[in-house]
Amino acid sequence: MIYAVDLPYWAQSLLRVLGGTVAVLLPAGTIVYLFLFKMMSFMQSRLGPMEAGPYGSMQLFAEVGKWLQKEDIQPEKADKRIFKMAPLIVLVSTFLLVAVVPFGPDAYFTNFDAGVFYMLAVSSISTLGILIAGWSSANKYSLLGGLRAAGQLIAYELPMVLAVLGVVIQAETMNMQGIVVRQNAGEMFGWDGLGNPYILTQFVGFVIFMISVQAELTQVPFDMPIAESELVSGYMTEYSGFRFLIFFIAEFATAGVFALVASILFLGGWGVPFSWFGWTGIDDIDNWMNVAGPLVMFTKMLVLTFLMMWIRFSYPRFREDQLQRFAWKVLIPVALLNIMATAVLKVAF
Amino acid sequence: MTDLADRQKLSYIAAQAADARLNVELETEGMTLNIGPQHPATHGTLRIIVRLDGEQVVWAEPSAGYMHRGYEKLTEVRTFPQVTTLINRIDWLGSFANEVPFILAAEKLMQVEAPPRAQWIRTILFELSRIANVGLFLGDLGVQLGAITPVFLAFRDREYVLNLIESATGGRFHPNFDRIGGLKDDLPAGWITETKQVMKKLRTFCDEMDDLLFGNEIFQSRLRGIGVIPGDVAKQYGLSGANLRASGVDWDLRRDQKLAMAWDQVDWKVWTHPDGDCYARCWVRLQETREATKIVDQLLDGIPSGPVMAKVPRIIKVPEGEAWVSTENPLGEMGYYVVSKGDLGPFRVKIRSASFNNISIVPWVLRGVYVPDVISILASLYFILGDIDR
Amino acid sequence: MVVALSDAPVAETETPALPGDALREGIVQRLRDVLGDDLLDSLVKPGDDMWVRVRLGAWRAAGMALRDVIGCEYFCFLSAIDWMPSPYGRGEDDPTEPPPERDDTIRQGYAGGETRMQIFARVTNVKEHFGVTIKADLADDEPVADSWISVYAGANWHEREAHEMFGIGFAGHNDLRNMYLPMEFEGHPLRKDFPLLARMVKPWPGIVDVEPLPGDDAADEAADTTDAGSAT
Numbered sequence: 001m002i003y004a005v006d007l008p009y010w011a012q013s014l015l016r017v018l019g020g021t022v023a024v025l026l027p028a029g030t031i032v033y034l035f036l037f038k039m040m041s042f043m044q045s046r047l048g049p050m051e052a053g054p055y056g057s058m059q060l061f062a063e064v065g066k067w068l069q070k071e072d073i074q075p076e077k078a079d080k081r082i083f084k085m086a087p088l089i090v091l092v093s094t095f096l097l098v099a100v101v102p103f104g105p106d107a108y109f110t111n112f113d114a115g116v117f118y119m120l121a122v123s124s125i126s127t128l129g130i131l132i133a134g135w136s137s138a139n140k141y142s143l144l145g146g147l148r149a150a151g152q153l154i155a156y157e158l159p160m161v162l163a164v165l166g167v168v169i170q171a172e173t174m175n176m177q178g179i180v181v182r183q184n185a186g187e188m189f190g191w192d193g194l195g196n197p198y199i200l201t202q203f204v205g206f207v208i209f210m211i212s213v214q215a216e217l218t219q220v221p222f223d224m225p226i227a228e229s230e231l232v233s234g235y236m237t238e239y240s241g242f243r244f245l246i247f248f249i250a251e252f253a254t255a256g257v258f259a260l261v262a263s264i265l266f267l268g269g270w271g272v273p274f275s276w277f278g279w280t281g282i283d284d285i286d287n288w289m290n291v292a293g294p295l296v297m298f299t300k301m302l303v304l305t306f307l308m309m310w311i312r313f314s315y316p317r318f319r320e321d322q323l324q325r326f327a328w329k330v331l332i333p334v335a336l337l338n339i340m341a342t343a344v345l346k347v348a349f
Numbered sequence: 350m351t352d353l354a355d356r357q358k359l360s361y362i363a364a365q366a367a368d369a370r371l372n373v374e375l376e377t378e379g380m381t382l383n384i385g386p387q388h389p390a391t392h393g394t395l396r397i398i399v400r401l402d403g404e405q406v407v408w409a410e411p412s413a414g415y416m417h418r419g420y421e422k423l424t425e426v427r428t429f430p431q432v433t434t435l436i437n438r439i440d441w442l443g444s445f446a447n448e449v450p451f452i453l454a455a456e457k458l459m460q461v462e463a464p465p466r467a468q469w470i471r472t473i474l475f476e477l478s479r480i481a482n483v484g485l486f487l488g489d490l491g492v493q494l495g496a497i498t499p500v501f502l503a504f505r506d507r508e509y510v511l512n513l514i515e516s517a518t519g520g521r522f523h524p525n526f527d528r529i530g531g532l533k534d535d536l537p538a539g540w541i542t543e544t545k546q547v548m549k550k551l552r553t554f555c556d557e558m559d560d561l562l563f564g565n566e567i568f569q570s571r572l573r574g575i576g577v578i579p580g581d582v583a584k585q586y587g588l589s590g591a592n593l594r595a596s597g598v599d600w601d602l603r604r605d606q607k608l609a610m611a612w613d614q615v616d617w618k619v620w621t622h623p624d625g626d627c628y629a630r631c632w633v634r635l636q637e638t639r640e641a642t643k644i645v646d647q648l649l650d651g652i653p654s655g656p657v658m659a660k661v662p663r664i665i666k667v668p669e670g671e672a673w674v675s676t677e678n679p680l681g682e683m684g685y686y687v688v689s690k691g692d693l694g695p696f697r698v699k700i701r702s703a704s705f706n707n708i709s710i711v712p713w714v715l716r717g718v719y720v721p722d723v724i725s726i727l728a729s730l731y732f733i734l735g736d737i738d739r
Numbered sequence: 740m741v742v743a744l745s746d747a748p749v750a751e752t753e754t755p756a757l758p759g760d761a762l763r764e765g766i767v768q769r770l771r772d773v774l775g776d777d778l779l780d781s782l783v784k785p786g787d788d789m790w791v792r793v794r795l796g797a798w799r800a801a802g803m804a805l806r807d808v809i810g811c812e813y814f815c816f817l818s819a820i821d822w823m824p825s826p827y828g829r830g831e832d833d834p835t836e837p838p839p840e841r842d843d844t845i846r847q848g849y850a851g852g853e854t855r856m857q858i859f860a861r862v863t864n865v866k867e868h869f870g871v872t873i874k875a876d877l878a879d880d881e882p883v884a885d886s887w888i889s890v891y892a893g894a895n896w897h898e899r900e901a902h903e904m905f906g907i908g909f910a911g912h913n914d915l916r917n918m919y920l921p922m923e924f925e926g927h928p929l930r931k932d933f934p935l936l937a938r939m940v941k942p943w944p945g946i947v948d949v950e951p952l953p954g955d956d957a958a959d960e961a962a963d964t965t966d967a968g969s970a971t
Contacts, residue, residue, distance in 0.1 A: 044501035140382055220495050221567055316567050317495030319721045414919030422928055422935055426830035586893035587814040600865040671848045701816040709896040
């Protein structure tokens, strides 16, 4: 605990809930404003929103307000219960995902020993949400989008898992906290100035992970399920108002959370190399790291999201079969080779 | 009133029956999908009914006519100078180019030729409207394929050309500048230097598009080998413009026809491509845009001085006769078959628009392709609804 | 006419025996060889363009001759002309007055003609850079022509449009749906006896908006009113 004060269980849970909400919504909001509104606009030689608040900073709140006050339209032939459930399922998977992300040596929601396993399992729940959104909309376009999404998301789960396996082999643990500590306390070729960020040794794994994340989020170049110029909005076509807001938040929140996960697995998470402060283990860490840790995580998340969004705004999109071919014929074999190489080198060194 | 309501009801029922007939005739796996008429990918209100088997198209049929304005009937009640206001709006992106074939046909019947300065300025404006039109095409191509950034660059650079056209003619989109016997006005002062600078910017734009789009591997894998149209099929359907030249047919009306314009006075190249697939069509258009900037540069250097209007009577009565003139418009071959009876206005005008023929090949070319490829093929064929429907 | 061969180039404006002329006359001759009597009339504008008219029964044969013998593989367009002068004039009638007397003799255009409606098409030879406009008369009571689908695949849509706009039937075209208008539409809009509904609903504004151009004498005033719209 941060303050060495014994809070009753209900207070702890309340803190955790609040913390989780902030951890999901703050990255989402920042990503939407910074990258979607401003960075994309600057890349397209325009300014973006400038009216709402100084430099358009209040635009997100304006948009949220707009969506909240819209009429709740549901297609007549839609399966009402499932139609309403679909966006919530997608959002829930994000919250479940953030539960296992540590923000500091003591600042975590949960500390599973099988954190990585849990993370990979829970991230697939959004696939269900997207699929039933497509089916229940009673709209041929949404159906096409949902079917494309199902195929794509399932196909890109595998490279993600395999890429993460390399990290797990190298860290010898599936505990997320443990992976962070191993990276920051470790050393490369005897020099511990930078710790041992797995992005260097697992560079191939990092690239595969980022590509898979781009596909899991159905972002360009893998946004066939949405395919704005063909299917209007794919599986999201029939959603408006508050339900669309949930999809929208879920999309960017998941981007932020995946970036957090990637920064834990590959960039050393909340930590800075322990050698800078002379720590040797997790118990040595000063308490102020619990405050600085989230800030460090936030920065690393911004860097990774910048990469994701940059590619999103620059590339055209793959066709569905090209997308699948890329996953099955390129990414998975390379990921398998990566695991083999990691295992061999791990044993050798 | 009730008669109209009854007829509307009857037509609604008939449409539903037609749909039901279609559904009954379908095999069990087929799904009929309407692309359009409101759709981000079609340039306007084009409706394409496709029958799918999974993600493959089994049968496709474009249903045009949502924008039919009855131009051929309207021209019969207009005088010759008034017709240009109408036909400006056929291909609204390459606007000046629509007026030119009609004016040339009327001039042929009157046996009047515009003075050389007018011919050169006409050609310059023609090529500028080509650049404006195809510049938008390049940006739009990105959007159809998912790259959302090039279109903003295209619009930004297209603004320069539209500003030029506006400063010369007074209208960005519908100049209505051509007159029988010449042009309405001369060029404003400083226009020539301004245009030269804009041409430099547009060449940079073409290089940017080359980099952003054509060099991208995803772009190439989306377009290469898709929608192949062999040369003889293209000729049978009357495909024109870049679509025809991308199938290997070396036919460019600017070079191969004698017209009272200035293309034969400058040095330029006709671009063809042997493949006939989507990539070829898009590539040919990019090269043609670059070539158009070079043509404009050469024309600007050599504009002859003189009047811009020949001696024509104030009230124009075109003598009896028929004339056919077609030019290499941005979209393809656009021509007017003008029948005159010596009256103030035409007796019959047949408007041959490029997109009409370009889209008639859609049922043939869309068999067996995937749904995303439908968008790629439509994007590469490039049509404007006003051109199809007139 | 004997043209002396010399090294000096022949000036373009000199004689009517231009190279283009011989080309087009030769085409007419070749068509006559193939079609015989079915080639009813022709008109060649030297160096410019050419028109031929064939008997309706030979419409498809003429198309095949153009495609195979003359080499015009590029299909430009196909449409029809209604030669009857419009009973509504130029749509400028004052609805409060009885319609004026109008000349309703049917005069056809180039390459002649005998009937009110003619079907015409244009095809191009992209290798030798010339085009041919071909016409045929349609029967007044039942305008039906052979479909050109088997000759040029692109004629499909053009025939649909001609059917819709003029009421021409095409034998051999199995899908003669309307191109632009709903299937229940009655009438054929581009026929001259089909009025321009916009002018029926609202009379032409020029009737009441007569504005003579400045500095005109009275003799020009009547004609100037029609020019007022174009001068703005």
